[in-house]
Amino acid sequence: MKKLLQCTLIGAVMISGTACKTPFNQLPDFVQGDVVSNRYDGITNDLLTGGLxxxxxxxxxxxxxDDALNPTPQELRTLAIYNNYRALVDTVPGGGYGDFFGPxxxxxxxxxxxxxxxxxxxxxxxxxxxxxxxxxxxxxxxxRQACMITAPSSGSRGIYGAIGTAGEWGLKKGCAVVYTDKGTGTGSHNLATNAAQxxxxxxSRADEPxxxxxxxxxxxxxxxxxxxxxxxxxxxxxxxxxPEADxxxxxxQSIEFGYYILNxxxxxxxxxxxxxxxxxPNNTLVIASSVSNGGGASVRAAELDESGLIDGVAVSEPNVxxxxxxxxxxRQGDGEPLAGHSRSLLDYTTALAVYQGCANIAPEIRDEAPLNVLNDPSIAENICNSLxxxxxxxxATTDERATEALRILNTELGIQPEQNLLxxxxxxxxxxxxxxxxxANAYGKAGVEDRVCEISFAATGEGGAVTQLSDAREAALFSESNGIPPSAGVNLVYDAAEGQPTNLAVSASPSSSQQDYGLDALLCLRxxxxxxxxxxxxxxxxxxADMADRIAGGIEEVRASGNLQGKPTVFVTGRADAILPINHTSRPYFGLNQRVEGSASNLRYYEILNAxxxxxxNGFPGLPERYVPLHHYYFQALDLVWANLADKQALPPSQVVRTVPRGDGAPPLSEANLTPISPDPEAGDRIVFSDDQVQIPD
Incomplete structure (x- = not known):
């Protein structure tokens, strides 16, 4: 369905209906201060790679x-693009970069x-x-063939947080790409020096924006x-x-700003x-896109889009x-139906924070999980003992306790066993x-002085003690931070740790006097x-109790309605997602959408195995043998939505996509590993909503 309010932009001149006159272009009133512009020649510097x-x-x-303490804006931008691109895309040779994706x-x-x-x-x-x-x-x-792609940042990243995902696809397509940090981003404030970005x-330490x-x-x-x-x-x-509520x-608003710039x-x-x-809106094709938190933001935008700014949606692993x-x-295959789906992000994430440290040493995954060597087994045992x-x-034994912690996550919390190795x-x-x-802070609308669960953010040094962040690290925060400590030298500090405020990862809980990853603080968050x-x-x-009530209210503010207003939409999600468990995100959203929109729904859900x-x-030891890049299927999702909007090609039915891992020795990724999304999948691969159930093939 094309835009209904053909002359209307939310933040510009409000004229609707057949009587509208072509409005003059004007800066939306939600824009604060000056618009900063830069031209990149594609030789010495560019939009996508920062000149790299x-x-x-x-x-x-x-x-x-050149000067570690005084980087220039362009140096900061280039490093930000480098770090944000590589944080999401596997650039290791053989993993698909340069063959299936890449600039x-x-x-x-x-x-x-x-x-x-x-x-x-x-x-x-x-x-x-x-x-x-x-x-x-x-x-x-x-x-004459105008198009726009939204690229809200993934995670809590800054403005370049979707440069390698929606940014790359859109720029290579010749579209304008509109980004926003979604009120998260790398903005940090040094409370000792008053420095901010x-x-x-x-x-800057000055009183300025x-x-x-x-x-x-x-x-x-x-x-x-x-x-x-x-x-x-x-x-x-x-x-x-x-910020997630908005x-x-x-x-x-980023789309409206995009129209202002284009005009x-x-x-x-x-x-x-x-x-x-x-x-x-009536002559520009707009796809709301991005991955993870950015994908969730674009889904929420589609739900709120009363002015017809968005034509279609293509997202990967959305945080909904x-x-x-x-x-x-x-229900997956012949397994038990799951009624306890749609847990909130804070619910399942605090459960992972509490139990996963012990579950890491469960016999069935202890030696099989790639990179488990990064966890200290003595701290894991202490966590098990404290629990x-x-x-x-x-x-009675550590093995039994770790096995029980893993069972709680998989059975009681509904977290997929496919994520156990990750x-x-x-x-x-x-x-x-x-x-x-x-x-917890964000949902409760807490200030830094509240120190929720006695956790604060600071650099730490020997023994986990709080120290000053070096001037060089602070100068690079814009380019190196992902917006959620621990990141770029700033760590989680447990202020109530036994002895002194200590880096949470090596802190001893007052209740146990053991280094148990500050379990008391994690239990408080839970x-x-x-x-x-x-x-x-x-x-x-x-x-x-007051903070818990505020947090509960904050969670309700971010709940998604499931109403995509008939927009052609594609979700791609990896079954082994170990950050946003699919039984609480993509799967129940698909079910909710079927409930809300029914036969009018244009949502397709593709669940990718071994992703x-x-x-x-995937570039680290033990992973390339097992997993394929979800990034490839995200780009395919964008291709499918584009083809639907521009060429009227039907979206393939919802389905499980059975990829083929690279296997022993991890030979270079090939088309044989990347089973395509099928326009006509076998009955045994189709995801359907039937008899009050989201039915997912094994």
């Missing part, structure tokens, strides 16, 4: 600053793309927290620093606004230096928290632990997620 080219992105040697594929040479880039701050109604928005317009953009990543500063006056900031020195506040965790609005470039000239809008609908179940002493796992490396990387701390004391089952009281959340891990 395909070979530079693949190099294990990162670009360096050079279908482009030739090094894949540099010339064009213009525009950056600005924006806000949403009811908040003054800056949200970064960016538009890239490649020179190949043709206003400008929009270009350079540091920056990506984020905590809501503390100088006296309060000084008092906090005296009590808890050298701490950092982060935009996602400490902005007090639950992710969909951020994406819609400034291509609009009809008038005699008074104003531009008449030529590019509008579907509204809980107990009227349907999920047993609190009555949270049973068993979960240990995610624990070693503190994925669940960092997400739990950040999202208690806030479920609204009760995890050990006793008793209701929370006092400040904890998971972070393709970058």
């Amino acid at each position: 080219g395909a070979s530079g992105l693949a190099s294990t040697t990162a670009p360096v600053f 050079q594929v279908d482009s030739g040479g090094e894949g540099l793309i010339p064009g213009e880039e525009y950056l600005a701050y924006m806000t949403v109604e009811g908040s003054d927290v800056p949200v970064t928005v960016m538009v890239q317009v490649p020179d190949s953009f043709d206003p 400008r929009i270009d990543g350079t540091l 920056v990506q984020f500063r905590a809501d503390l006056d100088d006296e309060a900031r000084g008092d906090f620093d005296a009590a808890w020195p050298d701490r950092f506040a982060y935009k996602h965790a400490h902005s007090r606004v639950n 992710w969909g609005r951020h994406v819609l 400034e470039k291509f609009g009809q000239e008038t005699g008074n230096s104003r531009k008449v809008m030529k590019l509008k 928290n579907p509204q809980v609908d107990t009227s349907f179940t999920i 047993a002493n609190k009555g949270l796992v049973t068993g 979960a240990p490396v995610h624990f070693a990387l503190s994925v669940a632990q960092g997400i739990s701390a950040t999202y 208690g806030l997620a479920v609204g009760a004391d995890v050990v006793t089952g008793a209701p929370l009281t006092g400040l904890a 998971h959340h972070l393709d970058v891990l």
Whole structure:
């Protein structure tokens, strides 16, 4: 269905219906301050690779600053593109880079793309927290065949967080790409020095627009620093606004900003230096896209799109928290139906934070899980002991306790067993632990001074003690941070650890006097997620009860409705996703959408076997033999939605895609490994909603 309000843009001139007149182009009122623009020639620098080219992105040697303490905006940008691209895409030879995806594929040479880039701050109604928005317009953009792709950042990354995913596909297609950091991003505030990042990543201590500063006056900031020195506040965790509740609005606003930029470039000239809008929703193809959190943001935008800004949706592993609908179940093969689906992100993530450290040494995965060697087995045993002493796992031996922890995750929490071999490396990387701390703060709209569950953010040194972040690391935060500590030298600190505030990963809990990864703090986060004391089952009281109520309200604010308003939509998700378990994200969203839209639904769900959340891990020992890149299927999803919108090609039915792992020795990835999404899948591969059940083939 093409756009209904053909002359209407939400933030521009509001004229609708058949009586509309072509409006003059004007900057949307949600844009704050100046729009910063840069031209990239595609030779010395470019939109996609930061001037590095395909070979530079693949190099294990990162670009360096001429002056480590005073990097230029362009140096920060290049390093940010390098790190963000490589954080999501496997660039190791043989894994598909340069053959199935990468800047050079279908482009030739090094894949540099010339064009213009525009950056600005924006806000949403009811908040003054800056949200970064960016538009890239490649020179190949043709206003006669106008297209736009949304690229909200994955995870909590900054403005370049989707450069290698939606950015690459859109720029190579000749589309304008509109990005937003979704109110998360790399904005950090050094509470000791008052330093924060400008929009270009350079540091400032002055009273000027920056990506984020905590809501503390100088006296309060000084008092906090005296009590808890050298701490950092982060935009996602400490902005007090639950940015996820507005992710969909951020994406819609980024599209509006995209129209403004395009019409400034291509609009009809008038005699008074104003531009008449030529590019509008009725003549521009718009696909909402991205991966992980960015994918979830685009899904939410499609649900909220009352003005017809979005034509279709193509997302990978979207972080969606579907509204809980107990009227349907999920069943894989002949397994038991799952009624307890649609748990919130904070629910299942705090469970992983609490139990996975012990489950890592369960006999069935201890020696089989790739990169489990990154976890300290003595700390894992301490976690098992602490859980047993609190009555949270049973068993007389460590093996029995670890097996019980794994059972709780797989059986009681509904987390796929296919993720078991990947979960240990995610624990070693503190994925669940960092997400739990950040999202508890965000959902509860906490300030940095609240130190939820007595966790703060700081650099740590010998023995895990808090120390100052080096000047060089701080100067590079814009380019190196993923927005959720631990990242780029800033760690999670357990302020109540036995002895002194300590890096959470090596901290001893007061209740156990053992190094058990600060289990007391993780249990506190779990208690806030479920609204009760995890050990006793008793209701929370006092400040904890208040915070739990605030968190519950924040979670309700981010629940997805399942109503995509008939838009052609493709989800691709790896069955082995160990960050966003599919029984609580893509699978129940598919079921909810069928409930809400029924026969009017245009959602297709493709579940990819032998694929998971972070393709970058496929370049490490033990993984390339087992897993294929989900990234390839994400690009196929975009191709399918494009073909549906531009050429009226039908979307293939929902299905399980049976890929073929590379196997022993991990020979180079080939087409034989990447089973295509079938236009007419076998009955035994089809995903269907029938008899109040999402039915997934084994």
